[in-house]
Amino acid sequence: MTTVALLGNPNTGKTSVWNRLTGGSAKVGNYPGVTVERRVGPLRKRPTIEVVDVPGAYSLVARSADEQIALDVALGLDGEPRPAVVVVCVDATQLVRSLYLLLQVQELGARCVVALTMADEAGAAAPNPTDLAHVLGCAVVPVVGRTGAGIDALATAIVTAVDAQAPVAPVVRWQPSPALAAQIATVRAALPAAWPQSDALALWALQCVGDDELARVPAAVRAAVAAAAPTAALDDEVIAARYAWLDAQVAGLAKAKVDRRRTERVDRVLLHRGLGLVIFGAVMFVLFMSLFAWSEPAIAAVESAFAWVGERARTILPDGVVEDFVVDGVIGGVGSVVVFLPQILLLFFFLGLLEDFGYLARVAYLMDRIMRTMKLSGRAFVPMLSGFACAVPAVMATRTMERQRDRILTMLVIPLMTCSARLPVYTLVIAALFPSHTVGGLSTKSLLMVGMYGFSLVTSLAAAWVLARVVKPLRAKRLPFVIELPPYRAPRMRDVVRMMGTKTWAFLREAGTVILACTIALWALLYFPRELPAGAPDYDAQVAAAPSAEAKAELEHARDGALLENSYGARLGHTIEPAIEPLGFDWKIGVGIIGAFAAREVFVSTLGVIHGVGDDEGSLRKHLANERKADGTPRYTPLVGLSLMVFFALACQCMSTLAVIKRETGGFRWPLFVFSYMTVLAWVSSFLVFQLGSLLGY
């Protein structure tokens, strides 16, 4: 198998080119150990050639493991196949800056082909491809990602370059000073045998190694760099020399200035002090409402479709364990995965449109001032907003952030946002346990609900602030937060739809399987041993003899409650009772908390079954309000309710969130961290609420 790597700056239309070259049949995975997506697809023109889409980068110089990917792929280091050809996407409207990356690749001795994108948009500013090819010494093919024009010629150029046998020598356009040449020689002698022995790689190490978080740099190289003692003057020399060559040789090929008047006119509105913020609010409102409310019919349709399939299966299968396993475990489990798809598809539809249009960069620009107060960047705004609908698509949306550190910090606090699955729990608790009062014309019950939203906003912001200072890999480095504000462009629906498909498939395959397995395990925990406790009445005989349908249903609910009470899960609930008693919870709430791992709203139905009232929420509310302790005082006081809501606000009671964090970070480390810190936070907070409340006499 021959490999071709596709490199380029962000916003160069690289993804479009990749989609056109491969026809979009991608294998999507993660690079090991980092949150960077690896996409590979066969070249349509010659399917034995695989095209790797490298994440957009301005330079090969790296400071962290996720930035190191670009060099690994370009050179075929660390398990990556060595590419026969490196295709560099060069933006005709940003010629000099995008060619800076090409110079680095050529210095490393890679065989290059230039895909000149955005030439249609650059108009008179676009260079003549023949002249550019002459200056650069490699093939230059103009392509238009939007229409596919030039893609065939690019594929031909790639195939020709792959077939060319003559070796390629490194091309260096500048002369290092004697001091730099000596430093390069020192480091080059220490390069491991598995790496290409080149001056450029030695220079790469001189620029990157030092105060870095790179993975896989051999100790010998580190020692050699330390001995050479590079300073900031080295960066000045190298970077200025490359730009000097580009300014002298290439800048003149652009015969005119790029026309940005259209983008400037749009920006005058969208970035306006007043109107710009109003439009921003409206766009975010639409995005949020579509996730929070407008996705509801699709979610309900998924739920009723799976309920219908379950019913059908019940009529076909004989009564018993197998029937319950297929219907409640498997069909219900697949349903609990598919139910996320409406929100995932919608969110990535919006993200794709906004990114392609160029507005996502403006969102980061507009919101940066607010988000940086908690050591995050403006890019974190959309994922965190989405967290108020559901943490699963929100965690997936962190891919739009460039830096791994920002991505992980955002993922850590997203589960604290009040997602829509918490609402049924809050609704139940508030309706059942809190008295109705009005304060200033507002009911206390709705104030409580608003209060829970405010509480989650404050805790998530505070958590980001604390985690950014306390967790070592997340401590903010002094790196410039520079975002490019690209020209506005019409979104390419093909690419948007393709991305929605890729994201959904990756979710189903990697997170969905975990969610399904966990759902089945939870089902088994709350189902087996499926025996009534010793001394229980013979419910089945009583049901058969029940005088009315009402009495029959009541007996069935009592039977289901007794079966659940005797399950392994309920025994676990009893076991953890001492741990949750100081929070004001009894074992029944413990069982509900265990059941809620499947999805938070399952708390309500589990509590219904364990209290023997089935799935009727009205009776459950009454039941909770009237339940008494041995001494005749109410079992569930408003204080217990408050403690319970605080617990649900802070605990990571959701295995789907944990599964998707595992997929996005490529390991168990971060999901385990999220689960631990949130559980501790929830327990301590509920403990304080309940104990202080009790002391105050509530």
Add this chain to the structure above:
Amino acid sequence: MLTLAEVERHAQVAITAVDGERGFRRRLLELGLVPGTAVAITNIAPLGDPLEIEVRGGRLSIRKDEAAQIRVRR
């Protein structure tokens, strides 16, 4: 000594040096903000920060405290 953070909107200036810690300034230099490059502030975000700057025909968003590390002359 003038920095980019102190320059008024739309005034054309030229970069003379980029200060700050090595990894920080290397990023800015590699984006083409090398000494001698013309730069101008084209816009200020509605909340007062960051700034939108024009450099080499492109637009970048940069925070004020970062712009204060870029020395310029008129």
